[in-house]
Amino acid sequence: MSETSQPDLDGAPGAFGRSRRRSLRRTAGLLKRFRWWLEAAGYELCESTLALLPAATVAGWGEAIGDGCWRLLGSRRRTVRRNLRIAFAGEKTLAEIDAMTREVFRRSGANLLSALRCVKIRQDELRRLVTVANPELMAEILAADAGGAVGILPHMGNWEALSQMFPLLVPDRPTGTIYRFIKNPMLDRRVKEARQRMGMVLFEKHSGPLEMAAFLRRRGWLGVLADQRVERAGEIVPYFGRLTSCTPLPALMARRTGATIFGVSMRTTAPGHWRLKFHRLGDSTSSTTACMRLLEEVIRESPEDVFWLQDRWRVRRDNPASLSGRLPRDATAAAWTRPRRALVWVRDPARAPQLPKAAAGDLLWEYVLPAGNPAPAWLPAGACTHILDTACADIPVLAKALLAIDEAAALPLEFVIVDKECLAVQEACRKLDFSVIIPASGQEAVAP
Numbered sequence: 001m002s003e004t005s006q007p008d009l010d011g012a013p014g015a016f017g018r019s020r021r022r023s024l025r026r027t028a029g030l031l032k033r034f035r036w037w038l039e040a041a042g043y044e045l046c047e048s049t050l051a052l053l054p055a056a057t058v059a060g061w062g063e064a065i066g067d068g069c070w071r072l073l074g075s076r077r078r079t080v081r082r083n084l085r086i087a088f089a090g091e092k093t094l095a096e097i098d099a100m101t102r103e104v105f106r107r108s109g110a111n112l113l114s115a116l117r118c119v120k121i122r123q124d125e126l127r128r129l130v131t132v133a134n135p136e137l138m139a140e141i142l143a144a145d146a147g148g149a150v151g152i153l154p155h156m157g158n159w160e161a162l163s164q165m166f167p168l169l170v171p172d173r174p175t176g177t178i179y180r181f182i183k184n185p186m187l188d189r190r191v192k193e194a195r196q197r198m199g200m201v202l203f204e205k206h207s208g209p210l211e212m213a214a215f216l217r218r219r220g221w222l223g224v225l226a227d228q229r230v231e232r233a234g235e236i237v238p239y240f241g242r243l244t245s246c247t248p249l250p251a252l253m254a255r256r257t258g259a260t261i262f263g264v265s266m267r268t269t270a271p272g273h274w275r276l277k278f279h280r281l282g283d284s285t286s287s288t289t290a291c292m293r294l295l296e297e298v299i300r301e302s303p304e305d306v307f308w309l310q311d312r313w314r315v316r317r318d319n320p321a322s323l324s325g326r327l328p329r330d331a332t333a334a335a336w337t338r339p340r341r342a343l344v345w346v347r348d349p350a351r352a353p354q355l356p357k358a359a360a361g362d363l364l365w366e367y368v369l370p371a372g373n374p375a376p377a378w379l380p381a382g383a384c385t386h387i388l389d390t391a392c393a394d395i396p397v398l399a400k401a402l403l404a405i406d407e408a409a410a411l412p413l414e415f416v417i418v419d420k421e422c423l424a425v426q427e428a429c430r431k432l433d434f435s436v437i438i439p440a441s442g443q444e445a446v447a448p
Helices: 016-027 030-051 055-072 074-087 094-120 123-129 135-144 159-169 185-196 209-217 249-257 288-300 395-406 423-431
Strands: 130-132 149-153 175-179 200-204 221-225 235-239 242-246 260-270 273-280 340-345 363-370 384-388 413-417 435-437
Touching: 030 094, 030 185, 055 074, 055 094, 074 094, 094 159, 094 260, 123 130, 123 159, 130 159, 135 260, 135 273, 149 249, 149 288, 159 175, 159 200, 159 221, 159 260, 159 273, 175 185, 175 209, 185 200, 200 209, 209 221, 209 249, 221 249, 235 288, 242 288, 249 260, 249 288, 260 288, 273 288, 384 395, 395 413, 395 423, 423 435
Parallel strands: 130 273, 149 221, 149 260, 175 200, 175 221, 340 363, 340 413, 363 384, 413 435
Antiparallel strands: 235 242, 260 273
């Protein structure tokens, strides 16, 4: 594909997207095709209806929907709250976190509906709704003529308006982004058409890095959503002080192509209005650690506008003490400042619990001990303990006690280790959406 050409509407650059879609079409039955059509028709109807309404009205409706979801979706509410507690531990009180959680739902609803309204928006209206706080920074990057550029951004603000605005800001450069395939090919085509209408080049999620590197060498500007889970493919570096598997793609592309890295934030300034701001990479080295520090700066611009509803710091059920991904070669790059809290429910204090190994050394163990017993000899010096009636089988009472332990510190509990016989404790944990780990016989572990 040449610098000025656009990818065809059947897929992102390369054949991966096209072959995947054709495979779906060949295997789809009549009922599935009809369902696809209904979904695409509903999307089109919603798009067309919202486009007729004022931007502030659509945003207001979205806020109301988001507020309703905050009230009804208890599990998602706890996920958002947990994410915010990890990100802003020691910076925000629990009351402030609770207020932020509700506002995240409201902003997410407003941004979602507003994004649908912006699919077919005119350029003059787009420029009126989205302002740029510091266009001089983008001008500096363009003037430096370093070649391509990689924009780091989270799921933040009105993402459809951002994708439509991005090519307008650098009209003399090809612009692109990484796109996740939608399993409904009819809906997938519509969404891609909207992205490409302004000249955006789309790379499917599984596109090879060579394609992206070639695009950047043609002085392209590539947007990368850097706040997603990447599991084993990621690099383990601090993210809000917590060791996290993070995408190495921006740093990798910068090292291979010499591309400039910058951050992009999108803040709601009024219902239906947003402000774009560009952020410099403060570190001279294009490392994943530096990229995640930049992403933190971007998010702090307006954390309520970030889509926190995914379980960003999800616990691995197969091995809760371990972290997916690979540690960087430079050990200082993995210097964490916020540990992971883990709770051990001790049913029999005479027996030392077997704990999973924590290779990164970032686990902070706490212990629930039965009332009326002296501290066991195996208990580590200075360990945090909680004295409870461990024989209690009242699930609401246990849930209240576990919640009090969880909220006794700024950081939330990661998981609870409990014997398989403690069924009431397990159920209380599940009601609170706490990860439950039941030690298996023969499990590789170490004593405290």
